Amino acid sequence: MNSPDPIIHIHDLRKVYKTGKVAVEALRGVNLDVAKGEFLSIVGPSGSGKSTLFHIVGGLTPPTSGEVIVAGENVSTVGDAGRTELRRKCVSFVFQKFNLLPNLTARDNIRVALYISGKGDSGFTAEFTNILDLLGIAGRLDHKPNEMSGGEQQRVAIARALATAPAILLADEPTGNLDTANSLAVLALLRDLNTRLGQTILMITHNVEAAEYGDRIVHMRDGQIVETV
Amino acid sequence: MTSRLVWENIAHRPLRTLLSVLMIAVPVTLILTLIGLSTGFVDDSRRRQNGVGADILVKPNGASLIGFTNATMPLKMVTMLSGEPHVTQAMGEVVATIGGFDAIMGIDPPAFKRMSGGFDFVSGHDFQAPDDILIDTWWADQNHVRAGGTQSLLSHKWNVAGVVEEGKLGHIFAQMEPLQEIEGGQGKVSQIYLKVDDKANIKDVIEYLRKKYDGFPIVSMEELQSLISADKIPLLSTFLRVIEGIGVVIAFLVVSLSMYMAVLQRTREIGILKSLGATRGFIMTLMLAEAFWLGFGGTVVGVILSYGAAAAIHAAMPASLPVAIVYSWWPIAGGIAMGASLLGALYPAMIAIRLDPIEALAYE
Numbered sequence: 001m002n003s004p005d006p007i008i009h010i011h012d013l014r015k016v017y018k019t020g021k022v023a024v025e026a027l028r029g030v031n032l033d034v035a036k037g038e039f040l041s042i043v044g045p046s047g048s049g050k051s052t053l054f055h056i057v058g059g060l061t062p063p064t065s066g067e068v069i070v071a072g073e074n075v076s077t078v079g080d081a082g083r084t085e086l087r088r089k090c091v092s093f094v095f096q097k098f099n100l101l102p103n104l105t106a107r108d109n110i111r112v113a114l115y116i117s118g119k120g121d122s123g124f125t126a127e128f129t130n131i132l133d134l135l136g137i138a139g140r141l142d143h144k145p146n147e148m149s150g151g152e153q154q155r156v157a158i159a160r161a162l163a164t165a166p167a168i169l170l171a172d173e174p175t176g177n178l179d180t181a182n183s184l185a186v187l188a189l190l191r192d193l194n195t196r197l198g199q200t201i202l203m204i205t206h207n208v209e210a211a212e213y214g215d216r217i218v219h220m221r222d223g224q225i226v227e228t229v
Numbered sequence: 230m231t232s233r234l235v236w237e238n239i240a241h242r243p244l245r246t247l248l249s250v251l252m253i254a255v256p257v258t259l260i261l262t263l264i265g266l267s268t269g270f271v272d273d274s275r276r277r278q279n280g281v282g283a284d285i286l287v288k289p290n291g292a293s294l295i296g297f298t299n300a301t302m303p304l305k306m307v308t309m310l311s312g313e314p315h316v317t318q319a320m321g322e323v324v325a326t327i328g329g330f331d332a333i334m335g336i337d338p339p340a341f342k343r344m345s346g347g348f349d350f351v352s353g354h355d356f357q358a359p360d361d362i363l364i365d366t367w368w369a370d371q372n373h374v375r376a377g378g379t380q381s382l383l384s385h386k387w388n389v390a391g392v393v394e395e396g397k398l399g400h401i402f403a404q405m406e407p408l409q410e411i412e413g414g415q416g417k418v419s420q421i422y423l424k425v426d427d428k429a430n431i432k433d434v435i436e437y438l439r440k441k442y443d444g445f446p447i448v449s450m451e452e453l454q455s456l457i458s459a460d461k462i463p464l465l466s467t468f469l470r471v472i473e474g475i476g477v478v479i480a481f482l483v484v485s486l487s488m489y490m491a492v493l494q495r496t497r498e499i500g501i502l503k504s505l506g507a508t509r510g511f512i513m514t515l516m517l518a519e520a521f522w523l524g525f526g527g528t529v530v531g532v533i534l535s536y537g538a539a540a541a542i543h544a545a546m547p548a549s550l551p552v553a554i555v556y557s558w559w560p561i562a563g564g565i566a567m568g569a570s571l572l573g574a575l576y577p578a579m580i581a582i583r584l585d586p587i588e589a590l591a592y593e
Contacts (some may be wrong), residue, residue: 055587058504060503060504060586060587061585061586084506084507085506087503087504087505087506088507088508092505095504099497099501099590100501101498101501101502103234103237103238103240104233104234104237108233108237111230112230112502112505113505115230116505116506116511117505117506121230
């Protein structure tokens, strides 16, 4: 898909990992544009390169070659500090394992993200409070992760990701650790957030049913995009 | 938010925090106790020497100015020295060590009274019999001895005739002649105190005596006071420096190990912070702030433990080792502990900031 004003633009992206003397080509010339406000699902088997693509778009690792522009930032040319800045300002993550800080309450987990992004952690805006209501965790903010169910933890993780109003929300198998009911609830939430707030979402999943929640589904295999639906 | 994160990290693993704080407290306690010992000993010596009321001290030929000396000087030197120009009084003293840092001071009571103004009695009475001893309040309290009791010292049974105020010459006093007999040093003294007619003449008198009594250590009491300090006693000052060094190394290793463990334990959390966009500076600040508070906690606990160590020394060796609480060393010991803590946290912090966020997030 060639969007006229893509928020993510990827051209001939390659990534090679070196394990000892062995070079593993994880991405082999990926081309992809994601429009602002789009909900894109990326599916593929293990080793297809979807996680590597996710990590590069999120600024967690640099590409080996190719062009990657995320929210106007050329990720392929910036260094570690530049990628940190990208994570701080433009993208947010939702992980399969929730990745909440275990020592902190849900509220403080969200506040940490706000503090790091430089947006101030003194209080939540009315808009964000509405999001908390939408996520159904407004009453669970003073609980620590070990006092919450998996579904609740993932909602807190989504709230933390949205708190900084990122240009792009990157979700890596967000339902991988949830039961069916919670999985459906989280997917419906992501769909709702995309529809109501116009939040750009890039979701990785191996679950084809989950991928159906996206506007578009990209299939990957052996480090390449093989099909776009 | 930074302080909140640091505090939660410290509070989340109480056992690790407690062990780190206690380990950092060890060198702090060690330093403060040794400084307290040296200072207490020095202050006690100074106070007692000052209480003699003398101007000049003469010790036996070849003897050290610091420390106890056996009775090797002939008593007739007291008479000789009392006849020297500007010397108004000479007083001989026999020192008989009884183990540890304690000694019985054998004195000529009338001469001692003339030079020092005499004892201030708290209870009991002055010497009446050859086996009488006087003890000062400090020694009496430490050993739970009262006037009218007996003490077995130098294989001899003594009657405690009286308890006197502390601060003059020693803690235990006997008459010179009986002590000379017990020590087998009849007609000999350990050191001689001199009083001169005018303080302004002290320097000239010392110069004159040094020429006349070549080889005898002769020193003004003022100079002796300045010599009795931890810095001026070569072995003691070296010992203290070594202990300080050990303290730094212990605190450094403890914090380094503790923070390294913390980095390992928190690898995933560091990965989470990195995924949120935490900068290297932010993560470094977290690690160093945690080390700072561990060092601070160790300092506070170390200071508290130094009181316990002082009490333990008093209980184990009563009347032997006066331990002072030296407040001025609290910030120094704290500085050493906290400096070493920060230094020890640097390497683990460097590891933390260099962690690959993807590997860190995958860490189980």
